[in-house]
Amino acid sequence: MATRILVASLLSSSSLVQAVFYLGTGVCSGTCPSLPDTVASTYATASGNIINCAYSPGSQHCYYSSINGVLVPSNSNANCQAACCASGYTFGPDAVGCVKSCPAGQFPTASGACVNCPAGTYTPTSGSILCTTCPSGSTSLPGSSACSCPAGTLKNLDGTCTTCAAGTYSTATDSTSCTACRLNTYSAATGSTSSSTCTSCPGVGGYTLTTGSTSSSACHCGPGSFVAPGGACTTCPGGTYNTAIDAPSCTSCPVNTFSPPTGGTNILSCKACPTGSTSLPGSSTCSCPAGTFKNLDGTCTTCAAGTYSTTVDSTSCTSCPANTFSTATGATSASTCSNCPAGQTSRRNLQQLSRGPILHFRARLHQLRRGPVC
Numbered sequence: 001m002a003t004r005i006l007v008a009s010l011l012s013s014s015s016l017v018q019a020v021f022y023l024g025t026g027v028c029s030g031t032c033p034s035l036p037d038t039v040a041s042t043y044a045t046a047s048g049n050i051i052n053c054a055y056s057p058g059s060q061h062c063y064y065s066s067i068n069g070v071l072v073p074s075n076s077n078a079n080c081q082a083a084c085c086a087s088g089y090t091f092g093p094d095a096v097g098c099v100k101s102c103p104a105g106q107f108p109t110a111s112g113a114c115v116n117c118p119a120g121t122y123t124p125t126s127g128s129i130l131c132t133t134c135p136s137g138s139t140s141l142p143g144s145s146a147c148s149c150p151a152g153t154l155k156n157l158d159g160t161c162t163t164c165a166a167g168t169y170s171t172a173t174d175s176t177s178c179t180a181c182r183l184n185t186y187s188a189a190t191g192s193t194s195s196s197t198c199t200s201c202p203g204v205g206g207y208t209l210t211t212g213s214t215s216s217s218a219c220h221c222g223p224g225s226f227v228a229p230g231g232a233c234t235t236c237p238g239g240t241y242n243t244a245i246d247a248p249s250c251t252s253c254p255v256n257t258f259s260p261p262t263g264g265t266n267i268l269s270c271k272a273c274p275t276g277s278t279s280l281p282g283s284s285t286c287s288c289p290a291g292t293f294k295n296l297d298g299t300c301t302t303c304a305a306g307t308y309s310t311t312v313d314s315t316s317c318t319s320c321p322a323n324t325f326s327t328a329t330g331a332t333s334a335s336t337c338s339n340c341p342a343g344q345t346s347r348r349n350l351q352q353l354s355r356g357p358i359l360h361f362r363a364r365l366h367q368l369r370r371g372p373v374c
Contacts, residue, residue, distance in 0.1 A: 101127040104145035116143030137161030148173045152191040163191045167212035169198070180212030188215055203232030205263075224263035226250050235263045238284030241270065252282030260284050276300030287312045291330035302330045308337070 102114035103126045109115060117123055117131035122144045124132075134140050134147035138161050149161035155174045156162060164170050164178035169192035171179075181187050181198035184207045189197050201207060201219035208218050221233035226247045228234040236242050240250035241264030253259045253270035258279050261269065273279050273286035277300050288300035293314045295301060303309050303317035308331035310318075320326050320337030328336050 104128070105143040107131050118142055119144075120147075122147050135159040135161070137163070149175070151175070151193040154178050166190050166214040168192065169194060171195075183211055184208050184219075186213035186215055186218055201233065202230070203228065204235050206233040221246050223265040238262055238264075239270075239282040240264060241266055253279075255279065255281050256286070258283045258286050274298035274300070276302070288314070290314070290332040293317050305329050306337075307331065308333060310334075 100108045100112045100114060102108050102123075104123055106114040106116055107123060107129060117140075119142050120134050120140055121131035122134060122140050123130070124145055135158065137153060138147035138149050138155075138159060140147040147159065149155040150173055151171055152169065153161040153163050153175070154170060154177050166188050167186065168178035168180050169187070170177070171193060179195070181195070184201050185198040186201070186208065187197045187199060192198075199216075202216060203221070203225070205222055205225045206219040207222060208220070210218075213219070216231060219231075219233070221227050222245055223243050224241070225233045225235050226242055226249050236250035238261060239253050239259050241253065241259065242250045243266050250264075251267075253264075253267070256273050256278055257270040258273060259269045259271065264270070274297065276292060277286035277288050277294075277298060279286045286298065288294040289312060290310055291308065292300040292302050293309055293316050305327050306320050306325060307317035308320070308326070309316070310333060318334070320334070323340050324337040325340060326336045326338065331337075
């Protein structure tokens with residue numbers, strides 16, 4: 001069982017300083033000067049230095065402190081023999097007495113027991129006598145031999161931890177660096193522990209110029225899109241295009257052109273309307289006007305004499321009713337069909353139900369043979 005004693009060190013004639021020694025089992029290589037047991041005595045060496053020796057009865061441990069109050073090992077002075085710690089013991093907190101040697105993560109008490117270092121402290125090796133406070137930002141559990149930097153930080157060479165900056169994160173303890181948010185994402189949060197804190201640029205097609213962006217203001221909208229209200233990137237709709245970065249709107253394709261796909265990046269995405277069809281600016285399709293019908297390839301064919309169509313993109317022309325006729329081509333209403341003169345009749349003209357030039361030619365030939373008139 002270790003014994004705790006106080007040694008009074010006479011530093012001057014007017015002041016006393018107390019030093020605490022923790023004494024444990026051990027065998028000295030020599031003996032102390034003849035002093036009463038457990039008594040701290042002061043005597044002068046031949047050189048005139050004031051020496052305080054403490055004697056542990058039975059184990060013959062010798063210790064001393066110099067005139068300036070600094071405790072030094074006993075084997076540095078011939079008047080006090082070396083303190084020899086037995087196996088399983090080590091020098092105490094005053095670097096002189098013997099205390100029990102504890103494993104890493106623990107420290108010895110005056111009673112000789114080994115106890116865990118508190119949370120936030122550590123001892124790195126066995127035989128440590130004091131627990132050291134963890135470096136700035138790091139933490140430890142009770143009984144730890146080292147301190148750790150938590151996720152969301154990076155560990156510096158001196159063991160301190162630095163919080164990951166905005167636009168970065170770390171997922172593991174004791175990371176040596178923080179990972180930057182990937183391209184086209186950003187994060188304003190500090191100390192992030194996951195890539196999930198990196199938010200994609202708003203809208204469709206938003207991008208950043210570098211990794212590690214810290215706000216949505218670093219996001220840009222490229223050609224083929226525009227910045228919608230609120231800052232989100234929005235793809236240019238069909239019939240439009242955009243060549244610039246961060247444009248507030250898309251440009252319409254010219255009249256009689258169309259652009260079916262979205263995200264046009266230049267005017268070359270605007271194609272000329274097929275033969276006979278028309279379009280307004282910003283159109284994604286072209287239309288066949290009334291008086292025509294629309295073929296499968298998108299071209300328009302004018303309604304033949306004796307027929308008409310009343311709507312845009314008709315798939316066929318309608319024949320004039322029986323006993324009426326029309327010599328006009330491209331008719332847009334049944335009103336162009338006139339009644340036959342008195343005493344004359346006509347059969348209902350062939351309706352142009354067919355699309356495509358070949359079938360239309362056959363229908364037209366049949367009509368010419370029959371004649372569009374009464």
